[in-house]
Amino acid sequence: MALATTQGKEHALEQLRQRKEKNRGKEKVNNASLWAGSDMFYYCQSCDEEMRLPETHPGPAPRLCNKCSALKNEGWLE
Secondary structure (H helix, E strand, O other): OHHHHHHHHHHHHHHHHHHHHHHOOOOOOOHHHOOOOOOEEEEOOOOOOEEEEOOOOOOOOOOOOHHHHHHHHHOOOO
16 A cells, blocks of 8 residues: 555656646746736646636635645645
């Protein structure tokens, strides 16, 4: 069982590394330049993945994308 968990962790962290590499250097959207009522753009603090939320999204913007959030819940991401 531990071997499967270790392999899963290694695979997940490799996927994270690939997402970071893919998103490196991507131009980020400046929310101030968007029309009123447009989706707002946020970026994952871990992998820089783009997250779009409606302007009316209740509460604070998420800090992590769904994939990185799942890694953090597993204890594999700090």
